[in-house]
Amino acid sequence: MEANDQSSQTTAKIVYLLMMVNIIIQFLGIIGVIIAYVHRGEAPEWLKSHYQFQIRTFWIGLVLMLLGGFFWVMGVGLFILIFWIVWLVMRCVKGMKYLDQHQPHPNPTTWLFT
Numbered sequence: 692m693e694a695n696d697q698s699s700q701t702t703a704k705i706v707y708l709l710m711m712v713n714i715i716i717q718f719l720g721i722i723g724v725i726i727a728y729v730h731r732g733e734a735p736e737w738l739k740s741h742y743q744f745q746i747r748t749f750w751i752g753l754v755l756m757l758l759g760g761f762f763w764v765m766g767v768g769l770f771i772l773i774f775w776i777v778w779l780v781m782r783c784v785k786g787m788k789y790l791d792q793h794q795p796h797p798n799p800t801t802w803l804f805t
Contacts, residue, residue: 699734702726703741703790707783710748714776724749737795741786744799748782751802 706723713720724746731742752775759771789796 699730699738700790700793702730703734703738703745704787706742706745707787707790710745710752711780711783713752714779720749720752737793738790740795740799741790744782744786744796747800748779748786752779 706727709719709723709726713723727742727745727749731739731746734742755771755775755778759768759775762768762771786796
């Protein structure tokens with residue numbers, strides 16, 4: 692593996708971690724998605740799928756958070772936000788698993804976990 696590939700892989704792992712920490716410190720997800728947007732063009736082919744997956748994770752997660760906040764007054768919002776947390780952690784953990792195995796993400800456009 693080239694040094695550039697290793698650096699890109701480390702950057703992708705940092706983005707996954709920022710997305711998970713975003714559960715507690717909200718602005719870190721924005722930093723993570725910006726990093727993903729910046730690095731996806733220069734990344735090796737197999738890492739581009741991870742950056743695409745991370746970008747989609749951010750935007751879909753943002754929609755889930757907004758829905759959770761909107762439906763909070765009806766009592767359903769809490770369940771949506773809990774679902775968002777579980778969904779986000781599972782997506783990031785599975786993404787890091789593929790990243791550690793030096794594999795592209797098998798389905799970067801999915802709304803689900805893999």
